[in-house]
Amino acid sequence: MFRLRPAFWPTVISLPIFILCMGLSVWQLERREWKWGILDRIAANQAAAPVTLDELLEGDPLAHEYGKVKLSGAFLNDREFYLAARSLKDRVGMHVITPVRTDKGRIVLFDRGWIPSARKDPKTRAASEIAGHVDLVGVVRRSQIKHYFAPANDPAKNFWFNVDVSTMREIAGGTPDPRLDSFFLEADATPNPGGVPVGGQTQLDIPNDHLQYAITWFLIGLALVGVYLAYHWENGWLTVNGRAKVRGSA
Numbered sequence: 001m002f003r004l005r006p007a008f009w010p011t012v013i014s015l016p017i018f019i020l021c022m023g024l025s026v027w028q029l030e031r032r033e034w035k036w037g038i039l040d041r042i043a044a045n046q047a048a049a050p051v052t053l054d055e056l057l058e059g060d061p062l063a064h065e066y067g068k069v070k071l072s073g074a075f076l077n078d079r080e081f082y083l084a085a086r087s088l089k090d091r092v093g094m095h096v097i098t099p100v101r102t103d104k105g106r107i108v109l110f111d112r113g114w115i116p117s118a119r120k121d122p123k124t125r126a127a128s129e130i131a132g133h134v135d136l137v138g139v140v141r142r143s144q145i146k147h148y149f150a151p152a153n154d155p156a157k158n159f160w161f162n163v164d165v166s167t168m169r170e171i172a173g174g175t176p177d178p179r180l181d182s183f184f185l186e187a188d189a190t191p192n193p194g195g196v197p198v199g200g201q202t203q204l205d206i207p208n209d210h211l212q213y214a215i216t217w218f219l220i221g222l223a224l225v226g227v228y229l230a231y232h233w234e235n236g237w238l239t240v241n242g243r244a245k246v247r248g249s250a
Contacts, residue, residue, distance in 0.1 A: 004229075005237040014228045021221030025214045032210035042066040042204060050137055053102060061183045064140050066204070069185060071110070071136040073102035077122065077129045079172045081109075083160050088114040088198060096197045097163065097184070099172035100136070107174030109165055109184035110138055113197035127194030138185025139202045 045067030052070050076099040083095040093116040100110045112128075119125050143165035146152060153160045155167060166181040174180065189200030232238035 001241055003239045004232060007237055010228060010231055014224055018221050018224050021217045025217040028210045028214035035208040035210060057179050061179055062142050065142055067140050069138050069140055071100060071138060073100045074133060075130055076101055076172060081160055081168055082120060082158055086114055093117050107169050107172050109168055111184060111186040113187050113199035113201050115196045119196060125194050125196050128192045128196055137188050140183050141186050142183055
């Protein structure tokens with residue numbers, strides 16, 4: 001028979017920690033299901049045929065996130081934005097985001113891909129500064145928010161760490177529109193003249209490690225229980241089948 005006389009302070013300290021560990025374990029399992037939903041949506045939207053911009057805007061554009069969109073218009077090359085701290089094969093650089101004025105006059109942000117920092121000046125990649133009409137295919141991505149520890153965007157210096165679509169579109173001369181302000185497009189892997197920017201930078205292999213995290217928190221909780229019971233056994237406050245450890249005994 002198992003009998004425990006809980007010690008006050010060990011119980012007061014251990015119980016909230018145990019509840020926290022179990023709560024985090026359950027939360028990670030919920031996050032796992034949420035991540036599976038994202039991965040399923042990515043797979044479905046990636047497999048779907050490209051839609052036109054008009055078709056995208058008929059409903060919620062974000063319902064088509066990671067899906068492909070066909071776009072026709074002209075690059076506004078004199079209004080490029082530079083998304084800092086982006087890497088490609090361990091090389092540090094940035095992404096070039098160029099507004100596109102569509103054939104119907106809409107302004108859409110188009111992430112053309114990665115360039116090395118040394119080629120930020122458009123003169124160093126003049127071949128890629130395409131003038132005139134272009135037909136593009138892009139992947140739908142949602143407007144980004146600033147992460148807690150990330151640096152803030154500096155629009156005055158055209159230095160960006162996250163894609164703030166509404167602000168960028170306003171700077172580029174776009175009319176505020178909740179639908180167009182909710183997303184931007186990332187270029188596919190079609191090569192650009194001169195070799196840069198390098199498109200196809202959309203991350204599709206999003207890791208789903210939440211089961212491992214859930215197991216880790218669960219095991220931490222079990223370890224805490226073990227330590228708690230061992231402490232009570234050592235101090236004679238735990239009996240098993242009527243037997244308790246005698247203090248000072250081996």
